[in-house]
Amino acid sequence: KEGYFNANNGFVQEAVFDYVHVYDSLVLVEKDGLYGFVKAENGEMVIPMVYDGLYDDVGESEGYVLVGYETGEKAGAPAFKLLDVEGNEVIFPEGIMPDSSVCEGVLRISRKLTDEEWQQKESGWGVAYGLAKPDGTIVHEPEFDYVYEAMNGIVCYLNNGLCGHMDLEGNVIVQAQYDTFTGVEIPGYSFHSDYALIEEMDRYVVIDKQGNEVFTADKLQGNTRFSVDWID
Secondary structure, X not given: OEEEEOOOOOOEEEEEEOEEEEOOOEEEEEEOOEEEEEEOOOOOEEEEEEEOOOOOOOEEEOOEEEEEEEOOOXXXXXXXXXXXXXXXXXXXXOXXXXXXXXXXXXXXXXXXXXXXHHHHOOOOOOEEEEEEOOOOOEEEEXXXXXXXXXXXXXXXXXXXXXXXXXXXXXXXXXXXXXXXXXXXXXOOOOEEOOEEEEEOOOEEEEEEOOOOEEEEEEOEEOOEEOOOOOOO
């Protein structure tokens, strides 16, 4: 069994849970396969232990909590709710579901495609992704194959196998045009400070936030194969 100790006020949560993970103001707790959240300062239960799955991105971030649960529609298909740290649910428009933790004041959202939409798509998984504020305001309607976590004020997205990026207000800066040949698990490109390094099949590209290509290099030049990487 697991518990925790709050070094700020001396509160001790007795070891009664099967699993404990401390975030900021909240602590994720699990017992008998069900998950919930208690306040770190006093152990008060604010999000009941009724959620039967722990999925990627579930946890507290920027004053909000993403919780996952089984939909019952098919095995392993999670649904998500976004709650504030007092346990109040953020309401999104009908048919739209939160799909990531809050990062830099925004989060990924998703909706199911209709059968007709899915048949017309060149790629994807029957789900469209977009961007929202944590108060439920939609800043970009779900239309992409995937949306990545915000980094340095930029949100990268994937559509038809190509990557582009938008700002935190959902304005598309670069249309999907870079073939990074990476899967959904790895961002097509991500911004380190003001620049992103993009690796395509045959070349490297460095772009700024405005989408200007400031550096390119072919991977193969004559008999020499070039490799480009960040130096921190």
